Amino acid sequence: FAARNASSLLRTAVKPIATPSPAPLRNFSSSRTNMGKILAVLYDGGKAASEEPRLLGTTENVLGLRDWAKENGHELIVTSDKEGEGSEFQKHVKDAEVLITTPFHPGYATKKILDSAKNLKLAVTAGVGSDHIDLNAANEHKITVAEVSGSNVVSVAEHVMMTILILVRNYNVGHEQAVGGKWQVSDIARDAYDLEGKVVGTIGAGRIGYRVLERMVAFNPKELLYYDYTALPDEAAKKVGARRVEDLNDFLGQCDVVTVNCPLHEGTRDLINKDNVGKMKKNSWLVNTARGAICNSEAVAEAVNSGHILGYGGDVWEVQPSPASHPWRKMLGPHGRGNAMVPHYSGTTLDAQKRYADGTIEIIKNYYAGKPQNPANLIVENGEYATKAYGQRKKGVAS
Numbered sequence: 001f002a003a004r005n006a007s008s009l010l011r012t013a014v015k016p017i018a019t020p021s022p023a024p025l026r027n028f029s030s031s032r033t034n035m036g037k038i039l040a041v042l043y044d045g046g047k048a049a050s051e052e053p054r055l056l057g058t059t060e061n062v063l064g065l066r067d068w069a070k071e072n073g074h075e076l077i078v079t080s081d082k083e084g085e086g087s088e089f090q091k092h093v094k095d096a097e098v099l100i101t102t103p104f105h106p107g108y109a110t111k112k113i114l115d116s117a118k119n120l121k122l123a124v125t126a127g128v129g130s131d132h133i134d135l136n137a138a139n140e141h142k143i144t145v146a147e148v149s150g151s152n153v154v155s156v157a158e159h160v161m162m163t164i165l166i167l168v169r170n171y172n173v174g175h176e177q178a179v180g181g182k183w184q185v186s187d188i189a190r191d192a193y194d195l196e197g198k199v200v201g202t203i204g205a206g207r208i209g210y211r212v213l214e215r216m217v218a219f220n221p222k223e224l225l226y227y228d229y230t231a232l233p234d235e236a237a238k239k240v241g242a243r244r245v246e247d248l249n250d251f252l253g254q255c256d257v258v259t260v261n262c263p264l265h266e267g268t269r270d271l272i273n274k275d276n277v278g279k280m281k282k283n284s285w286l287v288n289t290a291r292g293a294i295c296n297s298e299a300v301a302e303a304v305n306s307g308h309i310l311g312y313g314g315d316v317w318e319v320q321p322s323p324a325s326h327p328w329r330k331m332l333g334p335h336g337r338g339n340a341m342v343p344h345y346s347g348t349t350l351d352a353q354k355r356y357a358d359g360t361i362e363i364i365k366n367y368y369a370g371k372p373q374n375p376a377n378l379i380v381e382n383g384e385y386a387t388k389a390y391g392q393r394k395k396g397v398a399s
């Protein structure tokens with residue numbers, strides 16, 4: 001009950017983050033057509049998608065959008081081919097009116113690509129996190145960028161909890177013994193701890209970060225901390241007993257477990273880097289399910305390999321799909337511990353796919369009907385940032 005109440009409290013109390021006064025969606029009356037070209041860049045589902053229709057975020061099942069697009073006379077192009085000038089993405093974006101992308105297989109909409117997209121009015125992120133779109137360029141071209149805010153925040157918060165437990169309890173080493181026919185308890189236990197009594201801190205205390213704090217309460221931590229330029233409302237902070245730390249190095253030096261839950265923008269790229277990873281407590285853990293590029297790949301791998309931190313885990317990578325040579329695939333601490341990486345899937349559970357598929361369709365229907373969007377879904381609109389979550393912006397510079 002407490003957790004649920006605190007979530008609603010956060011929704012009502014904190015969520016001014018993304019709630020400017022409701023404004024109508026850009027007036028496209030001069031340029032919006034009732035029928036248009038919609039380009040969707042999604043991941044291929046293959047055999048799994050033909051067997052499991054709830055895999056809605058795939059090119060095969062295309063968010064459940066196909067019938068609606070057909071009935072309404074829209075041209076719908078669906079592809080997973082997203083890299084390079086000859087790709088279907090770069091070819092079709094040139095005259096698409098609506099672009100759908102997903103963080104799980106991001107169509108990277110760089111400035112150059114957006115410069116070429118002469119008809120583009122709306123870019124929808126099927127999910128949460130629109131850093132794969134050059135938001136400054138979208139502003140320049142007055143392209144609205146919207147995401148399905150909140151659609152997978154519980155899915156990610158649960159994944160964070162799982163990853164923290166996998167690392168703290170040294171699960172992987174035990175699992176490898178179990179399936180490998182081995183039994184040497186001391187080799188597992190030498191790097192296994194209880195979560196109870198640890199100091200746990202989140203970088204970013206928005207929808208996901210706050211839900212992690214809520215879930216963490218049940219584990220009886222020594223203290224819960226957060227680092228965010230937006231303070232939680234007093235009541236929300238009190239509910240979970242979280243203390244704000246305003247200096248990043250100070251924050252890193254106090255946490256046994258750091259979980260990263262802020263968006264990727266100019267102010268958070270390389271936020272954890274070779275200069276400050278050493279400020280993390282010796283024998284601490286780092287979990288990042290936000291975006292790979294927030295943590296410097298080499299610096300993190302070195303901290304794990306050298307044994308300075310006991311482990312790193314998450315599901316997000318700087319470039320996706322990640323190359324086989326990425327250092328996070330092979331990094332391993334002493335005694336084989338400390339790697340809890342998986343491909344990007346925490347926010348694309350079957351439950352989440354239903355929510356972000358429905359949300360994507362709603363955003364597109366609103367657009368074609370000329371209806372206002374839910375302000376919480378808007379990232380940039382009318383040439384300006386509609387949310388405060390993508391950096392504190394002073395003269396265009398984010399921090």
Ligand code: NAI
Pocket residue numbers: 017127128129130150152153156203204205206207208209227228229230261262263264267268289290291315316344345346347348388389390391392399
């Ligand atoms: P949110 O907008 O509710 O909260 C983000 C918080 O980060 C805000 O409180 C904001 O003030 C804070 N923040 C921004 N810049 C910061 C900085 N420089 N330092 C400290 N805090 C900062 O966003 P939500 O829904 O919690 O999602 C956060 C991120 O998680 C998304 O932007 C996305 O990148 C990632 N995500 C990952 C998923 C996955 O499948 N792995 C799925 C969904 C989201």
